[in-house]
Amino acid sequence: MKPIIKVGIWIMGLALVVAVPMAQVVAAEQAAPANAPANAPANANVNVNKFNRLMKTKEERNLPPSQDGIHDPAGEGANLLQPPRDAFGSLPTSTSGNYIDWVKALGENKITPRYDRLNPKEEAVVFDLDIVREVKGSMPDVVYPHDRHTMWLDCSNCHPDIFVPEKGKNQISMAQILMGQKCGVCHGKVAFPVSECRRCHSKKKEAAAAKPSGGK
Amino acid sequence: MIISVGGKIKAIVLKMKAFILGVIVCQAVVSFLAVSVLAEDTGLYEQKLKMLDQFLTRSKAKAALSPLLARLEEADKLKSQAQAAHKAGQESQAVTFLNQAIGIAVQVAREKVDPQDRIWLHRARYDNLLDTLPGLEEAYRRHLAKLATPTESEKAVDFTNLKTLQDQAHQLAVQGQYEEANVSLEKARDLLVKGLKKLLDNSSLIYELKFDTPEQEYQYERNRFISLEALLRMALAENPAKPEVLETIHAHVAQSQQLHQQAEQQAAQGKFKEAVKSLEQSNAFLGKGLNAAGVMISF
Amino acid sequence: MAVRRFRERFIRYLLVVALLAGGWMMGWSQEAKAEYGDIVINNASDKAGMRPAIFPHWFHRIRFRCKVCHADLGFKFQAGGNQINMLKIIDGEFCGACHNGEIAWSVENCDVCHSGKPGTPTQVHGSTVQKLLGGSKAAPVGK
Numbered sequence: 001m002k003p004i005i006k007v008g009i010w011i012m013g014l015a016l017v018v019a020v021p022m023a024q025v026v027a028a029e030q031a032a033p034a035n036a037p038a039n040a041p042a043n044a045n046v047n048v049n050k051f052n053r054l055m056k057t058k059e060e061r062n063l064p065p066s067q068d069g070i071h072d073p074a075g076e077g078a079n080l081l082q083p084p085r086d087a088f089g090s091l092p093t094s095t096s097g098n099y100i101d102w103v104k105a106l107g108e109n110k111i112t113p114r115y116d117r118l119n120p121k122e123e124a125v126v127f128d129l130d131i132v133r134e135v136k137g138s139m140p141d142v143v144y145p146h147d148r149h150t151m152w153l154d155c156s157n158c159h160p161d162i163f164v165p166e167k168g169k170n171q172i173s174m175a176q177i178l179m180g181q182k183c184g185v186c187h188g189k190v191a192f193p194v195s196e197c198r199r200c201h202s203k204k205k206e207a208a209a210a211k212p213s214g215g216k
Numbered sequence: 217m218i219i220s221v222g223g224k225i226k227a228i229v230l231k232m233k234a235f236i237l238g239v240i241v242c243q244a245v246v247s248f249l250a251v252s253v254l255a256e257d258t259g260l261y262e263q264k265l266k267m268l269d270q271f272l273t274r275s276k277a278k279a280a281l282s283p284l285l286a287r288l289e290e291a292d293k294l295k296s297q298a299q300a301a302h303k304a305g306q307e308s309q310a311v312t313f314l315n316q317a318i319g320i321a322v323q324v325a326r327e328k329v330d331p332q333d334r335i336w337l338h339r340a341r342y343d344n345l346l347d348t349l350p351g352l353e354e355a356y357r358r359h360l361a362k363l364a365t366p367t368e369s370e371k372a373v374d375f376t377n378l379k380t381l382q383d384q385a386h387q388l389a390v391q392g393q394y395e396e397a398n399v400s401l402e403k404a405r406d407l408l409v410k411g412l413k414k415l416l417d418n419s420s421l422i423y424e425l426k427f428d429t430p431e432q433e434y435q436y437e438r439n440r441f442i443s444l445e446a447l448l449r450m451a452l453a454e455n456p457a458k459p460e461v462l463e464t465i466h467a468h469v470a471q472s473q474q475l476h477q478q479a480e481q482q483a484a485q486g487k488f489k490e491a492v493k494s495l496e497q498s499n500a501f502l503g504k505g506l507n508a509a510g511v512m513i514s515f
Numbered sequence: 516m517a518v519r520r521f522r523e524r525f526i527r528y529l530l531v532v533a534l535l536a537g538g539w540m541m542g543w544s545q546e547a548k549a550e551y552g553d554i555v556i557n558n559a560s561d562k563a564g565m566r567p568a569i570f571p572h573w574f575h576r577i578r579f580r581c582k583v584c585h586a587d588l589g590f591k592f593q594a595g596g597n598q599i600n601m602l603k604i605i606d607g608e609f610c611g612a613c614h615n616g617e618i619a620w621s622v623e624n625c626d627v628c629h630s631g632k633p634g635t636p637t638q639v640h641g642s643t644v645q646k647l648l649g650g651s652k653a654a655p656v657g658k
Contacts, residue, residue, distance in 0.1 A: 006229060013236035014529070042408070049577050051516040081630065084550045086572055097551045098573050113580045117587055117612065124580065125409055130420040136440065137499065139513050143420075154586035156348035165355045167423050174443030178450065185592050188643030190552040190572045195454070197513065232526055261567065263625065271605055317622040322621055325605045336608055340589025450647060 048086050049111065051120075097192040104146050113152075127152050132203055133172070141203040245360040261302055264314040268295060271321035284324045291320040335404045338394035342385075343403040353378070358414045373411035378404055430488035434479075437495035441476060444502035465505045472501035553640040554594045555631055567631035569640075588612050595637035 084098070091110050094101040105111045116122040142212040149158075159165045162185055170182070177184035177194055188194055272295070276288055298313035356373060360366060381404040388397035427433040448469070457465060475498035482491040506513050550573050557567035571629050575584070584590045588609065597609060604611035606621055613619045620627070638645055 006225070007335040009229065010526075013232065014283065016236065016240055051578060080629050081571075081627065082574065084571075087574065087577060100573070102576060111577045113576060113578050114583060115580050117579070117583045117618070124582075125406075127409065127413060127416075128418050129416045132420055132422045134423065134425040136425060136436065137503070137513075150405040152581040154344075154582040155352060155405070157581065157592075159348050161347070164356070165351045167421065171439070173439035175439060175446045176443075178443070178446050178643055178647060180642070184643065189639045192642050197511070228523060231523070235527070260625070264623070267601060267622075267625075270602060273603055274605065318623040319616065319621060320621075322605045322615065326607050326611075326615055337588065337612065341587055344586055344589075447646070450643070453646065 048082075048089065094192065094196075096195050102191075103151070106151060124151050127128050127155075133199070134205075139197070140201045141205060143203050144200070235423040261298075261307060261310050261314065264311060264318065265295075265298070268314055268318050268321065271318060275321045275324040278325060284327055285326055287320055288313060291324075294320070335392065335394055338398055341398050342389060342394045342401065345398065345405060346385075349401065349404060349408065351381070352405070352412065356408055356411050356415070359412070363415075363514060372414050373407055378407060381407075426439055430492060433492050434483055434488045434495065437479075437492055437499065440499050441472075441502070444506065447511065447513075448502060448506050450510060451511045453509055457509055461508055462484065465508050468501045468505035468508065472496075472498040472505070475501065534545070551641040555635050555638050555640060556595055556599070557631070557635060557637045558595050558598075559600065560629065561629075561634060566629040566633055567635050567637075568628045569631045570628075594639045 086102055088098070091100055092101045092104040092108065094104075102111075106113070112120075113119050114122070115124045126147050127150045128147040130146065133142040133144065135141055162182060163170050172182045174194070176182050177187065180188065183200075184194075192199065268291075272288065272291060275291075276285070286457075294313045294317035298310045298317065301307075301310035301313060360371070381400045385397040385400040385404070388394070388400070427436065448465070452462075452465070477492050479491045479494035479498060482488075482494060505515055516642045536587040550571060552572035554572065555567050556570065560567040585592065589597075590609065601622065603609055604614065607615060610628075611622070616623055
């Protein structure tokens with residue numbers, strides 16, 4: 001048989017193998033109810049962090065059927081959800097948690113989360129006060145920066161339920177943090193976990209004043 | 217493609233065709249199963265129907281005596297259309313109708329039919345603010361008191377104004393007007409935060425380690441001991457160590473346990489200074505263990 | 516001949532690849548990849564025959580600061596610690612404050628929230644506490 005015919009049969013075979021399941025999928029979509037939110041955005045080059053990812057704004061609703069992108073091959077909600085890697089594409093990385101440095105991302109304006117539910121323009125009330133907690137042993141002292149936290153949180157989130165805003169009134173130990181109290185209410189759950197020692201233990205003790213772990 | 221012998225080529229091509237055919241048959245079978253599974257979405261229809269019933273009951277109760285009731289009749293119509301479609305076997309149509317009906321029920325529920333409904337949102341914020349303001353005020357007063365001669369700008373917070381705002385808020389809250397109360401409380405909070413920023417912005421507060429009694433220091437060291445043990449456990453869980461390294465770590469831990477027991481005995485006898493020393497040494501061994509496990513904390 | 520055997524094997528490999536590709540295209544369903552900070556909420560889902568809901572912090576963090584939900588909307592810092600149900604949501608409480616068809620999509624998209632494996636207990640996925648108490652590897656999502 002001529003080689004070209006063989007190649008032809010080859011290609012046809014492969015095409016069938018590929019086309020049959022695709023046809024099944026298309027048939028299945030039309031049979032099964034589409035769980036897609038009724039207004040899935042159509043354009044391919046939409047910003048991955050577009051504010052309303054699944055919901056269309058007024059301008060994008062009521063497009064003609066050929067452009068409305070409503071016929072998505074969605075069967076289960078899980079297939080609709082954005083894989084984190086798509087969203088994280090351009091964000092600065094970190095070495096734990098989500099593996100994204102969220103504070104840096106905010107600082108570089110790579111993300112612009114709202115401070116107010118309804119008003120995207122409202123600015124955060126940032127409080128720039130560092131609390132330095134001396135620790136025993138050879139680990140550097142802990143520096144707690146209010147500025148980075150107040151960019152995200154409100155005073156009432158921590159004060160006074162988690163931390164009393166007064167010196168000497170808060171007993172904090174690593175064990176507590178690991179068990180999800182004090183700093184561990186967020187760090188180790190939704191913010192970077194304690195495997196990043198130096199991010200908190202960041203102020204080296206002066207050599208003269210350092211307390212060696214062997215005792216005073 | 218080198219042609220060797222015509223017969224052998226034919227055999228290969230035949231095998232290929234058979235293979236492809238077999239693959240297509242398998243695909244067809246599997247995708248048929250998949251389609252039948254996908255078509256089994258009556259579960260989804262029923263769930264949405266149940267939810268719609270709940271929503272309609274709720275929305276009707278809220279919309280009683282209101283023009284919004286007419287919208288809910290629209291939702292009812294859609295519901296019966298959905299049920300008809302389901303009977304006729306048109307699953308996707310049925311669910312589409314249900315989705316539309318749910319949308320209407322949700323819209324109606326959200327209309328400000330009953331102002332009481334909005335209270336929860338403002339109440340939550342009110343409670344939050346009420347909780348946090350005393351702490352902030354106390355902190356401000358404390359820091360202000362530290363200044364010998366505060367400047368005008370540092371005395372930014374007018375305490376009478378603050379009190380007025382808080383009283384206003386309280387008055388409104390008792391009457392159930394949490395939204396308006398929040399406006400006053402937010403003003404009070406902004407005042408305090410401005411004051412605190414004037415005093416403390418761009419500065420550092422150092423919380424030194426100071427123990428009033430040896431017993432306090434002993435408690436601190438005990439907490440450190442528990443913490444280091446937990447950290448060691450976590451470190452080993454995250455990065456299991458090789459057997460030789462594990463041996464070293466166990467040796468360190470054994471030493472630290474011994475010293476810990478010694479410390480406990482000394483503490484029981486009231487010799488807290490010695491207990492602290494023993495615990496410090498015990499912690500040093502745990503530190504070595506952690507270093508061996510890969511977490512550099514002891515130098 | 517060696518060339519023929521090579522060709523046969525090559526063809527076979529290609530067909531296997533095509534088979535796999537075909538299967539993938541049929542959309543073998545993938546679970547939502549849980550990220551660090553995902554909250555599984557299963558207070559009532561199992562009893563109601565729904566998959567448990569999964570709240571992804573990372574997705575919301577890109578769009579809102581912590582304060583909006585945790586200070587303004589009354590969400591407590593506790594997985595399963597907020598008494599949320601569908602009626603409250605359509606009333607505009609908790610999730611419904613945004614998922615109402617105006618700020619974000621509305622409640623008829625059941626499976627986008629209720630996308631967890633049935634039976635997964637309420638948890639903060641991948642948290643330190645979970646790792647400490649649940650063994651050396653993070654507890655697998657689901658049984």
